[in-house]
Amino acid sequence: MQGLASEAVHSVSSLEYKRGYRLEGRSFRFAVIGAGMAGILAGIKLLESGRRNFLIYEKADRIGGTWRENTYPGLTCDVPSHHYTYSFERNPEWTRQLPPGPEIQAYFERVCAKYDLFRYIRFGEEVEQAHFEQGHWTLLMKGGTETKVDVVIAATGVLHHPNMPQIDGMGSFRGDLFHSSSWDHSIELSDKRIGIIGNGSTGVQIVAALSGRVQHVSHFQRTAQWIMPVKNGFYSEEDKARFRADPAAITEVMETSKYRAGVEGYSQVITGQDSEGARYFRDACLHNLESNVHNPSLREQLRPDHEPLCKRLIFSPDYYAAIQLPGASLVTEGIEHVEEGGIRTADGVLHELDIIVFASGYHADAFMRPMQVWGRDGVSLADFWMRRPRAYLAISMPDFPNFFMLNGPNGPVGNFSLIEIAEHQWCYISQLLARLEQGDCLEIAPSQSRFKEFEAERIAAAKTTIWYTGGCKSWYLDADGIPASWPWSFERFVREMSEPDWRAFGLDEPSTREGQRVE
Numbered sequence: 159m160q161g162l163a164s165e166a167v168h169s170v171s172s173l174e175y176k177r178g179y180r181l182e183g184r185s186f187r188f189a190v191i192g193a194g195m196a197g198i199l200a201g202i203k204l205l206e207s208g209r210r211n212f213l214i215y216e217k218a219d220r221i222g223g224t225w226r227e228n229t230y231p232g233l234t235c236d237v238p239s240h241h242y243t244y245s246f247e248r249n250p251e252w253t254r255q256l257p258p259g260p261e262i263q264a265y266f267e268r269v270c271a272k273y274d275l276f277r278y279i280r281f282g283e284e285v286e287q288a289h290f291e292q293g294h295w296t297l298l299m300k301g302g303t304e305t306k307v308d309v310v311i312a313a314t315g316v317l318h319h320p321n322m323p324q325i326d327g328m329g330s331f332r333g334d335l336f337h338s339s340s341w342d343h344s345i346e347l348s349d350k351r352i353g354i355i356g357n358g359s360t361g362v363q364i365v366a367a368l369s370g371r372v373q374h375v376s377h378f379q380r381t382a383q384w385i386m387p388v389k390n391g392f393y394s395e396e397d398k399a400r401f402r403a404d405p406a407a408i409t410e411v412m413e414t415s416k417y418r419a420g421v422e423g424y425s426q427v428i429t430g431q432d433s434e435g436a437r438y439f440r441d442a443c444l445h446n447l448e449s450n451v452h453n454p455s456l457r458e459q460l461r462p463d464h465e466p467l468c469k470r471l472i473f474s475p476d477y478y479a480a481i482q483l484p485g486a487s488l489v490t491e492g493i494e495h496v497e498e499g500g501i502r503t504a505d506g507v508l509h510e511l512d513i514i515v516f517a518s519g520y521h522a523d524a525f526m527r528p529m530q531v532w533g534r535d536g537v538s539l540a541d542f543w544m545r546r547p548r549a550y551l552a553i554s555m556p557d558f559p560n561f562f563m564l565n566g567p568n569g570p571v572g573n574f575s576l577i578e579i580a581e582h583q584w585c586y587i588s589q590l591l592a593r594l595e596q597g598d599c600l601e602i603a604p605s606q607s608r609f610k611e612f613e614a615e616r617i618a619a620a621k622t623t624i625w626y627t628g629g630c631k632s633w634y635l636d637a638d639g640i641p642a643s644w645p646w647s648f649e650r651f652v653r654e655m656s657e658p659d660w661r662a663f664g665l666d667e668p669s670t671r672e673g674q675r676v677e
């Protein structure tokens with residue numbers, strides 16, 4: 159379908175004539191889709207820049223995205239608290255070095271209230287379709303209502319469609335069975351035997367939280383994971399008072415934390431398995447395993463056969479201790495089926511259970527889908543993303559003009575702060591918006607040729623990354639086995655986001671005009 163569209167560059171004069179509309183001097187209407195971390199950011203930035211003509215459409219009845227949906231025991235973000243905040247809204251109130259899920263949700267609620275954002279949010283409004291026609295986007299809601307806007311910001315999140323494997327016999331289980339993102343809090347856990355399937359960040363956090371507090375935890379591991387040790391200390395009342403009194407104290411904590419060095423090391427590992435960063439992570443993970451898992455046979459079961467960071471690295475201060483408690487067991491035999499009383503593994507053993515939790519991850523390739531989107535000349539997103547989700551610099555797509563994504567496909571994900579990433583992306587998007595509003599173009603989207611070049615370069619780079627060469631399977635890989643995450647350094651990402659390459663959008667360098675909005 160790509161071939162249907164002409165180059166994406168549409169000058170004011172040619173399009174004014176062809177399509178019979180003009181944008182210059184008009185008050186732009188914006189739709190933000192999703193009121194999670196990125197949608198809230200977009201709302202605040204629109205308000206700050208004086209753009210009040212927008213609404214945020216949120217299908218649920220509360221803000222928060224992943225932090226609203228996930229409430230499982232042990233829910234924590236493994237990015238340090240002060241790095242997991244908006245740069246313009248630091249939070250002196252974090253109680254721990256790694257932020258607990260409920261505190262993150264409360265932080266977003268507070269931020270929305272402070273910026274008076276709730277009145278711009280329409281809860282219970284799910285965008286089902288978006289069509290671009292005559293220079294406008296028409297959004298069709300699940301309830302049948304329609305709205306017309308000039309610009310769409312899709313802030314629909316990355317991991318939000320649960321992956322629920324279908325295992326034989328699931329329907330016959332007489333206990334409770336649910337995905338980690340739909341935790342059933344009505345169930346008293348202390349006297350229960352609980353099976354957790356999956357050992358990604360979620361499964362590891364749940365096991366660490368439940369082990370020793372419930373009758374028994376069986377952790378079903380299909381592939382061993384590297385686990386990076388991390389501290390998760392408390393901030394004292396004195397610390398918090400200091401942060402409240404002096405924001406520089408927060409900056410100091412951020413500068414002295416290992417996070418920045420971790421990002422740098424992570425960037426090195428992506429493309430250099432022999433880099434200093436790779437050695438650092440390998441040594442730290444190996445030391446963690448060797449020195450903290452005492453039983454040699456358990457240690458071997460927990461020893462991965464792939465390179466650290468090939469899968470998303472797990473940070474945990476307490477998983478190894480938790481899995482060695484008397485009320486916990488690691489199960490590495492494959493799952494044969496589920497039956498009335500529990501899970502039967504390939505060795506014939508029945509693991510008797512009262513609750514089965516699927517910590518089995520998400521469909522990482524969904525992004526804004528199942529929303530249906532049609533761009534210029536009827537080009538459909540379903541076609542454009544048929545092979546894999548893709549976008550120029552993770553933000554925009556040819557033939558989908560005036561449509562921008564936060565945390566869209568091929569951006570950095572992994573172990574970074576997605577808040578920081580979204581802020582860099584906003585810096586880029588805001589510059590595109592300024593060109594539109596100045597009337598430098600009527601539609602802004604990358605050209606087909608630049609997009610194709612970029613995509614070829616990205617795929618070539620992806621094949622050199624640890625996610626491709628490191629010998630493992632993970633949710634980073636698309637259906638063709640190509641890593642979908644940003645394949646270059648974080649530094650390069652920040653540089654690319656600092657200013658668009660205007661030629662990719664068919665525009666000259668911007669003239670500096672008084673009143674130009676770039677924020």
Ligand code: NAP
Binds near residue numbers: 237379493
């Ligand atoms: P995940 O990393 O995709 O892990 C899914 C787990 O389920 C894997 O261990 C996988 O095994 C297992 N699994 C999937 N299907 C299975 C099946 N049919 N039978 C047995 N095992 C199966 O999912 P997640 O732990 O929910 O994490 C997803 C992402 O969410 C993370 O990578 C991270 O980006 C984000 N997250 C972040 C934090 C944080 O602290 N920042 C916390 C939680 C989640 P295999 O490895 O063998 O495929």
